[in-house]
Amino acid sequence: MSAPATWKSKYVIEPRDARTQSAGVEPGYAQTEWRWPSQPLQRRPHTLSELTGPQDVLKRLAPVRGDLAGQGAKRAIGQLIHLRTQVVDEDGAPVAGAAVEIWHANAAGKYTHRNDSHDAPLDPNFYGAARMTADADGRIELRTIKPGAYPTGGAERWWRPPHVHFSVWGRVWLSRLVTQMFFPGEPLNDSDGVLNAIRDPQARVRCIARLLPQTEGPENALVYEYRLVVRGSRATPALP
Numbered sequence: 001m002s003a004p005a006t007w008k009s010k011y012v013i014e015p016r017d018a019r020t021q022s023a024g025v026e027p028g029y030a031q032t033e034w035r036w037p038s039q040p041l042q043r044r045p046h047t048l049s050e051l052t053g054p055q056d057v058l059k060r061l062a063p064v065r066g067d068l069a070g071q072g073a074k075r076a077i078g079q080l081i082h083l084r085t086q087v088v089d090e091d092g093a094p095v096a097g098a099a100v101e102i103w104h105a106n107a108a109g110k111y112t113h114r115n116d117s118h119d120a121p122l123d124p125n126f127y128g129a130a131r132m133t134a135d136a137d138g139r140i141e142l143r144t145i146k147p148g149a150y151p152t153g154g155a156e157r158w159w160r161p162p163h164v165h166f167s168v169w170g171r172v173w174l175s176r177l178v179t180q181m182f183f184p185g186e187p188l189n190d191s192d193g194v195l196n197a198i199r200d201p202q203a204r205v206r207c208i209a210r211l212l213p214q215t216e217g218p219e220n221a222l223v224y225e226y227r228l229v230v231r232g233s234r235a236t237p238a239l240p
């Protein structure tokens with residue numbers, strides 16, 4: 001028996017235009033060869049059992065840290081910012097309850113990770129990773145510091161611009177978007193291999209946050225607004 005029309009319209013997802021997505025492996029950035037699939041992507045439609053079965057993603061992904069900047073003597077070094085993110089679907093409807101994981105480098109462009117060989121200092125007051133749950137409007141707000149740029153280490157000597165990594169989980173394990181957010185007006189955006197692996201300029205723009213008026217938010221922080229579209233033809237591009 002075929003699925004009812006209403007069920008189909010809700011769950012059948014239109015394929016994305018390849019130009020709005022990352023080209024994947026970028027010459028000059030060796031890491032993309034390790035991180036990007038070498039075989040064509042295969043669609044894994046959600047089955048009825050996944051859509052109606054136990055949806056315990058949030059139970060296994062407990063929220064941690066809504067504040068990476070710290071306070072007082074434990075305050076991380078760097079420009080204090082607030083990231084106001086909204087998770088929406090292709091119709092602009094909020095994705096309430098989405099689990100959003102965020103991680104980024106410290107103000108010197110260094111990750112708190114043993115594989116980061118960049119010759120820059122760690123900040124003892126900056127851990128660099130958070131996980132939050134979107135509210136009824138699909139919104140989360142993270143207090144943190146602006147990340148620094150870092151070199152990719154390849155022979156071509158190009159640098160990653162300041163950016164923030166995002167991973168968004170939907171209600172089931174097959175629903176996940178991994179991407180990166182960029183800051184407006186950064187000169188390194190124009191030469192970044194990851195951002196420019198998206199061939200469609202409008203899709204690249206969707207990866208760049210918007211700086212809100214300086215009267216917004218707390219007096220000591222700049223506020224950036226970022227919209228994550230999890231599916232549809234205007235979906236936020238997936239980035240490694």
Ligand SMILES: [Fe+2]
Binds near residue numbers: 105160163165
């Ligand atoms: Fe990064």
